Amino acid sequence: MSERFTKSMARNIYLGGGVFSLLLFFSLSYHTLGVLPERDNRHNITPEVALGKKVWEDNNCVGCHTILGEGAYFAPELGNVYTRFGNSTEAIIGFIESRPAEGVPGRRSMPQFNLTREELVGIAEFLKWTSEIDTNNWPPNIEG
Amino acid sequence: MMKYESQAVAKPYFIAAIALFVGQVLFGLILATQYLIGDFLFPEIPFNVARMVHTNLLIIWLLFGFMGASYFLVPEESERELYSPKLAIILFWTFLIASVLTVLGYLLVPYSGLAAMTGNDIWPTMGREFLEQPTITKIGIVIVVLGFIFNIGMTVLSGRKTVISIVLLTGLVGLAVFFLFAFYNPVNLVLDKFFWWWVIHLWVEGVWELILGAILAFVLIKVTGVDREVIEKWLYVIIAMALISGVIGTGHHYFFIGTPEYWLWLGSIFSALEPIPFFMMTLFAFNMVSRRRRDHPNKAAVLWALGTAVLAFVGAGVWGFMHTLAPVNYYTHGSQITAAHGHLAFFGAYALIVMTIISYAMPIIRGQVAGSETTQRWEKWAFWLMASSMVTITLALTGAGVLQVWLQRMAEEPMSFMATQDSIAFFYWLRLAAGIVFTMGLFVYVASFFVGQKEPPRSITTE
Numbered sequence: 158m159s160e161r162f163t164k165s166m167a168r169n170i171y172l173g174g175g176v177f178s179l180l181l182f183f184s185l186s187y188h189t190l191g192v193l194p195e196r197d198n199r200h201n202i203t204p205e206v207a208l209g210k211k212v213w214e215d216n217n218c219v220g221c222h223t224i225l226g227e228g229a230y231f232a233p234e235l236g237n238v239y240t241r242f243g244n245s246t247e248a249i250i251g252f253i254e255s256r257p258a259e260g261v262p263g264r265r266s267m268p269q270f271n272l273t274r275e276e277l278v279g280i281a282e283f284l285k286w287t288s289e290i291d292t293n294n295w296p297p298n299i300e301g
Numbered sequence: 302m303m304k305y306e307s308q309a310v311a312k313p314y315f316i317a318a319i320a321l322f323v324g325q326v327l328f329g330l331i332l333a334t335q336y337l338i339g340d341f342l343f344p345e346i347p348f349n350v351a352r353m354v355h356t357n358l359l360i361i362w363l364l365f366g367f368m369g370a371s372y373f374l375v376p377e378e379s380e381r382e383l384y385s386p387k388l389a390i391i392l393f394w395t396f397l398i399a400s401v402l403t404v405l406g407y408l409l410v411p412y413s414g415l416a417a418m419t420g421n422d423i424w425p426t427m428g429r430e431f432l433e434q435p436t437i438t439k440i441g442i443v444i445v446v447l448g449f450i451f452n453i454g455m456t457v458l459s460g461r462k463t464v465i466s467i468v469l470l471t472g473l474v475g476l477a478v479f480f481l482f483a484f485y486n487p488v489n490l491v492l493d494k495f496f497w498w499w500v501i502h503l504w505v506e507g508v509w510e511l512i513l514g515a516i517l518a519f520v521l522i523k524v525t526g527v528d529r530e531v532i533e534k535w536l537y538v539i540i541a542m543a544l545i546s547g548v549i550g551t552g553h554h555y556f557f558i559g560t561p562e563y564w565l566w567l568g569s570i571f572s573a574l575e576p577i578p579f580f581m582m583t584l585f586a587f588n589m590v591s592r593r594r595r596d597h598p599n600k601a602a603v604l605w606a607l608g609t610a611v612l613a614f615v616g617a618g619v620w621g622f623m624h625t626l627a628p629v630n631y632y633t634h635g636s637q638i639t640a641a642h643g644h645l646a647f648f649g650a651y652a653l654i655v656m657t658i659i660s661y662a663m664p665i666i667r668g669q670v671a672g673s674e675t676t677q678r679w680e681k682w683a684f685w686l687m688a689s690s691m692v693t694i695t696l697a698l699t700g701a702g703v704l705q706v707w708l709q710r711m712a713e714e715p716m717s718f719m720a721t722q723d724s725i726a727f728f729y730w731l732r733l734a735a736g737i738v739f740t741m742g743l744f745v746y747v748a749s750f751f752v753g754q755k756e757p758p759r760s761i762t763t764e
């Protein structure tokens with residue numbers, strides 16, 4: 158790097174640029190938090206949905222699945238599984254309930270979690286709520 | 302050979318890092334097998350459990366590596382002994398025991414049982430990618446990291462202050478601060494995801510780049526003898542670009558999770574600049590090596606350093622850029638392309654910088670300027686085996702990803718996820734094969750610490 162560009166100039170770019178970027182990022186984030194209610198469908202977060210998210214986390218579903226494209230890539234995307242399953246929470250419940258404890262021979266398998274009816278309803282409601290978030294039209298199609 | 306006796310506390314940290322790295326990779330092999338033989342080890346070790354072990358061991362060994370690096374380089378930069386070597390040793394054992402217990406918890410108890418046992422109902426933070434640790438483990442991590450930063454901070458602030466030590470300290474403080482967002486887990490999934498990225502993205506594409514830059518700069522000063530002024534100027538420009546591009550670049554994760562549309566623009570534009578600091582790191586490393594004023598006998602360390610610079614740029618810069626523009630990411634989001642990039646970026650930038658400082662520091666801690674001829678030959682073999690197989694893994698996953706996107710997301714008649722996975726199995730076989738070679742490379746690396754110990758160390762050839 159040229160001699161005319163001194164170390165203190167470099168330091169000033171770092172400090173100025175870094176602080177400016179952080180401040181701008183915090184302001185943008187603040188704005189986003191303000192407009193999120195129009196998109197994240199939060200008025201539909203019922204106690205069932207809240208329980209569902211807890212069940213989701215307590216069983217580490219994200220360790221195999223993606224949800225809105227984030228997580229693991231071993232098993233189907235679940236952000237839109239409610240629509241994929243014909244807008245049916247019962248279909249989701251039926252699927253989760255019917256996993257064989259020993260897995261499906263040779264096929265990628267999902268554990269049997271032995272969830273209670275309440276927890277199953279919670280998970281299904283949580284996935285239904287998730288499918289109603291405004292995600293800028295993602296995923297591209299029903300297969301997720 | 303060490304300038305300060307307390308630098309030796311880095312040694313257990315480096316050993317633990319390498320041991321956990323071995324564990325990480327063995328679980329990677331399990332995962333890769335489960336991709337092909339779906340019920341392999343099922344239901345004893347389901348995929349999600351093996352994956353948690355794989356990714357959490359990665360984060361933990363990198364943290365051990367960063368801590369070891371700091372304990373080694375800060376006394377030398379500060380020109381004084383470490384504030385408290387004893388604290389460093391206490392924290393080492395605390396962190397190691399907590400890590401091992403957590404991993405055993407993953408393996409021996411069903412995850413929901415672990416959640417119940419550790420009070421996840423009281424303060425739920427578990428069950429999110431990379432942040433699967435029980436809340437008490439997270440609290441433990443905070444305590445260890447704060448103790449560590451206190452130790453390093455006291456040393457830096459009461460000694461000679463160099464750009465390297467200040468930048469390193471800033472990066473470490475940032476690491477601790479952003480980790481605090483791991484404790485915020487709102488019921489609203491969109492908010493949860495929004496702040497989850499403040500840990501993950503602002504780590505790897507923010508504050509960790511400061512740590513990476515500082516360690517790289519330190520090693521380059523040592524092995525090239527280039528003037529500190531020059532190196533420090535480079536370091537400032539690199540981290541300036543990292544923050545200017547990477548902070549708002551967080552927006553490349555705010556495309557499709559419920560956040561407003563303006564992030565499509567902000568995220569694309571700023572993250573498109575993110576390769577710049579990585580490219581500058583490559584220029585920096587090669588420039589300094591070609592302008593070297595001494596031929597340091599540790600040739601292996603130079604190789605690791607150059608390898609870091611190149612593969613960080615390829616993995617983070619090139620593979621990151623590939624899917625960072627919103628119209629592309631619309632199709633590739635959460636596909637094997639993401640996994641391809643995640644692997645080469647983590648390996649190229651962070652795994653390699655830790656191995657770089659280990660390569661430089663370990664011989665010195667063991668009382669030599671550099672490893673013997675044989676040691677270095679094994680290290681170089683390990684480097685090439687691991688680097689080339691990781692590139693192969695990346696290419697295999699990229700092939701898988703392109704086909705996955707095509708078949709499942711772009712075709713007229715899209716295939717289901719599971720059917721798509723079956724039809725791209727070839728690439729997963731390739732990944733498994735390359736993973737086995739990677740593991741062999743890692744064993745060669747471990748062996749390099751045991752071979753050639755009786756030979757005389759390589760000495761300084763020219764001054």
Ligand code: HEM
Pocket residue numbers: 228229230231326329330332333336352355356359639640643644647648652732733735736737739740
């Ligand atoms: C033997 C070599 C390895 C194999 C076979 C392997 C395999 C895997 C597999 C199958 C996954 C899960 C992907 C999914 O969710 O579907 C994974 C995740 C991951 N691995 Fe590895 N791995 C290996 C080595 C490494 C190394 C050396 C690193 C880093 C230095 C690494 C970093 C990661 C990361 C960051 C993830 C999470 C990726 C994401 O969320 O996009 N792995 N690995």
Ligand code: HEM
Pocket residue numbers: 226227228430505506553554572573575576613617618620621622623624625626630633634635636639642643644646647650651
């Ligand atoms: C060393 C630095 C970097 C590391 C360690 C890294 C690692 C990762 C990992 C592990 C993920 C997957 C996260 C998940 O599980 O959801 C990811 C995602 C992503 N990274 Fe990076 N990355 C780095 C730098 C970059 C850079 C410089 C760019 C852009 C130029 C970039 C662009 C992306 C994008 C767009 C995604 C989202 C992929 C998706 O939509 O699924 N990364 N990165």
Ligand SMILES: [Fe+2]
Pocket residue numbers: 502506550551553554
């Ligand atoms: Fe990112």
